[in-house]
Amino acid sequence: MMINDKNSQKIVDIIQNYARKHSLWILAYGTGCGAIEIPPTMTSRYDAERLGVRGAATPRQADVLLITGYLTTKTLKRVIRVYEQMQDPKYVIGFGSCTINGGMYWDSYNTIKALDRYLPVDVFINGCMPRPEAVLAGFAKLQELIQAGKADGARKYKENLEWYRANQKKVIPNWRMPEYNW
Amino acid sequence: MNMIYIVFIVLLGGALLTFFANRISGLLRDTFFLLTILATTVLFFTKIHIGDTVSFTLAGLNLKWGLDAFGWYFSLIVLGLGTMAAFYALSYMKGKDRLGYFYFSFLISILSMLGILMSHDLVSFFIFWEVMTWSSYLIVIYSGRNVQKNGINYILLSALGAYAMLTAIVMVYANIHTLSISEMINTYPQFSHVQQVWLPVLFLMAFSVKAAMMPLHVWAPGAYSDAPMAYTSVFSGALSKMGIYGMVIVFVSMISYLPDDTLFKETFAWLGAITAILGTLWAIAQDDARKLLAYSSIAQLGYIITGVAVGTDLAMLSALFLAALHALFKGTLFMAVGAIERQTGTVKFTEVTGLIRKMPWTFIASLLAIIALAGIPPLGGFVGKWMLYESLINSNHYILVIAIFFASTAAFLYCYKFLFGFFLGQEEKEWENVKEAPALMVLPMLILAAGTLVLGTFPGILLKPADAAMQTLGYASTEGHLWSMSILFNEWGDQVLLRPLVYAIAGTFLFFLIILTVKGWKNTRYVSTKDISSSGEVPLEYENLTFSVNFYQPFLRAVGPVMKKRMIYYYREFGSGMEALFDYSRRIYNGNGQTYAIYVMIFLVIILLFKNSIFG
């Protein structure tokens, strides 16, 4: 059997995607008020571990980056760093209206208003803040996307790196980070 | 002329030539030094055969020198390590001053060690022993650091041992009117019981000082770390083995004849185990690599002493095996520390980090040596440890097994500290321009480290001479029932094949290494040690993130009660107590003539009263 045969590649993809979607190790970057929604999501009331969601300790081990709320430019720098340290395939979930259009911080002098200008976001969950039910729904949506092979934020980031970098450097003037050369 | 003379003349003459050549040119001095040690090694292993003896009379004393298999085994250690250390020293000592002095002392100490191994009479044994002490003392004070503290400690305890040995020699001469060692051993069973006990005690005192056994070890950390590392590898690897050499003879040929020999053996086995435990614990607490290795040497010699003291054939075999192996790995490690000291200028774990990419060969040599030290298969250290455990269990020393096992498990801690402290961790900008040590320094290390690797797979190479040595001591040949080439025997079972195990380990390792390397080869990247997941923060160049201060604090807290006081503290207490006592007794000289008259009176009265019992 040829490994690089198209059909067998498809089968391998299906199996891999099935495993990936059932094993989402999250790195909850606790910015903003969304961090407080994570404990009820993980503990016995809502129990996200049913879906294979589990906390990861470091970005090296994680699959999903949760941005739980508004991002100041100072935090954005760290978030970009964390995202670049994660291993492919990796996904980003944006929580709440702050990551979508700035939310209640829309006119703040140091908060970004649209996360997907700076990082490729796979799933947005709206709400201010989204309740755990909405978070679970977001995870379910991400699983759907992964199974369909559409959750390819990492590839998008790689291909449009220059655009993303230009946006990032616009809000972070003092850019001092290792190269991202994948 | 006998070849034994020639070896000694070559060594002595070479030493003197080296010393005087220093005034002419450095190159000439180095050439003489290297030629001397090489010529000695070649002559020794080609021309001198086991059983050669030579005797002569000097000032009315019959002196006899000769070589037996036991001495040959130890001279293997001395000359093997000595040659390697000589090559290393050439590069390590380059650019330092008073090199003639150093090389002279180096060669003389090699000469004295060979002399000890070849002495068949007590006088030359004692003389060579003293020459060894003094030549090593000269090197300990070579650097000029801490001479007051470490040099004095060393020479005082060595003198204590020498006096003990001298007393024993006088005792022997008073009894049998000869100074031959074999005569002493032969007539030993006819000595009175008091002498039978005191003789080994006095001898063991002298030997324990050199082997750095527990209450007499206080000189070792300072002396080992103060001598130049080129010599410390010989100091710790070979010179301390002279103590083991003497101990083996005392235990085998004297203490075995005692009616209460088990007490002796148990005591010394336990002293060895306690030495191992405390040496290990103190090694864990050190931040200075030289001190760490010095304490580790004390601990390793503790295992060997335990093996010697237990004294069954397997235990003795393991002790001899470990003695040679200790020379290999400890020699390597001291050389590695020397290389790091030379390249970076410091030996503190808290200062140097991340040298693995700068000094890869030093790292490989240290890694092999550390694995051997820790006793992890498939390297040679495991064979020695395995034999030691088997022998201890076979001879019903159950608690001792646990003590030894504790020491060797705790040894992993300082093993890791050594490797991590120097080679792993953050690669700092400060050490960016460090280069690998010169080839002359790296090659001896690699050769010695490769020795441990070979001995792990083919321990028979070393077990054969060890067996011959033991037969000289009167053990039955272990070849039939304990070992043959790389097959170890367990007395309770059948044979152990080490080679398949080693091959299995190597095969599995390679298999998974290939899997790891090949899988996703294109998408695997090397990133620098500044690219770590530290909460999204990018460490700046000057930010040192290495964890090296208080490295084993939780462990040391757990074992804290044992380590409250150091042995040297008790010596100091004893010293100040004695001072106070003498200070008190000085008061009899109060400067009053009347009092002195009374003293004379009292003295005369005593003499008159007891004259019968004194002169009678």
Place this chain on the structure above:
Amino acid sequence: MQEILQYTWGALVSFVVAFTVGITYMGLNRKITARVQNRIGPPWYQNFFDVLKLGSKETSIHHGVMQHMGPAFIMVTAVMSLLIIPILNDNRFFPNLNFHGDLVFLLYIMVFGPLGMALGAGQTGNPNSAIGVTRGLSQMVGFEIPWVMALVALMIQYKTTSIVDLMNLQAETGRWLMFTSPFAFLAAVLAMLGMFRYAPFDIVGAPQELASGPMSENGGKYLFVMMSAGSVFAFAKLTLYVDLFMGGANNLIILVVKTFILYLIPMLYGIVSPRYRTEQAIRYFWGWPSLFGLLAILQAVFL
């Protein structure tokens, strides 16, 4: 050649068995923990997904050769333990390398991997890794004492240093060593708590304080190999306990049942426990467990 093929076959089959059972146990651990915490929890096969996902990660990074080799070290330990520990009572299906006097060898090969991995963790330059390693090594010195005491008690009571001999002895007399030498069993089981590094002895890789300690810089294929090795090694350790104290097993089903019962001990102990600091853990192991070990030795010497 015949022999090598046989050993390779044995290693391969036992590896597959150990991998499957070990991963299942890890999944069951998560499930049971969830049930104890009144959650539904992941399915029992959850860890298969995790391992498969880690294996299908596309990229990975390393900080140097030692970190690259680290997972191979731990895998060697796992496979060598499997090769030495007899899986079943008769060696027919899983021929392996066990020999007389292998207990000492086993004790040392079991630290080969962790030490190699520790070197890899050290090279990452992450301070969390080094702190985790020092804690792990310190804790290892702690639990090795009762563990060795238990083994020495067995060795002197039955005058052998071979696992096969101990298994044969139990087969002949029909009495398990956990009943004939209960103190040794107690000491060994308490040492096992430390060996598995579940709570309360999980400070080595505490995710919240140390960011999973030694593994904090490993992802992708490295974590994949580590996780597989961990589950294989866990099964090997459980099998060793079954061989030593519970009479071994005649077929796989009995082995699985026995190992699972043993596995419940550290698992259930862990679920209800908080976390010890390192020195507390060390003192714990040098307290009651070592006393049981000493009692075991006394029993072996005098009874």
Place this chain on the structure above:
Amino acid sequence: MEEIKSTIIQRIKTHFSDATEKEYPYNRVDFSVKKETIPAILFYLKDEMGFKHLSHISCIDWLEENEFEVVFIVWSPTDKIKVFVHTRVDRENPVMDNVDMIWRQANTYEREMREMFGIQFTGLEAPEEFLLEDWEGPPPMRRDFDTEAYATNTYWERPGREDAKDIRETIEKRSGEILPDFAKKYTR
């Protein structure tokens, strides 16, 4: 309580001639001084009168009067009285004395004020950067800094945002609740 307060006022007024007091009910006394007097009065309050604790340092931007007002709040644990010390700093040249040798924690407040209002404290030894990282604009808490314009210029805004209307009107419409006038004054 009242006696203690009057003693405090008495003592401060005798020692510092430029101090003008303002009395509040309960345990609060306010003083206004010139900015040169600040270290002296704080030293006196701490060392002589037992106001051991510095609760807060705050700053108010009086744009219309072209001045900053800096307020030091100190607290006496023995008398259970808090004293507010007000001072005015010129807005064009905002320089005043550093007081972190009296209370170490003043350092933090002063760094914050330096960053947010641009007040320079002479002799303050601390890194320039405090809360804002890589900030290049004017001090953001000054009232003449237009936050909205800055945010609109710097950060990309997703089009189609509709909720930026007057939320209070919506509330009024939905619940029938009538908003007071002063609330309406501040709406957009």
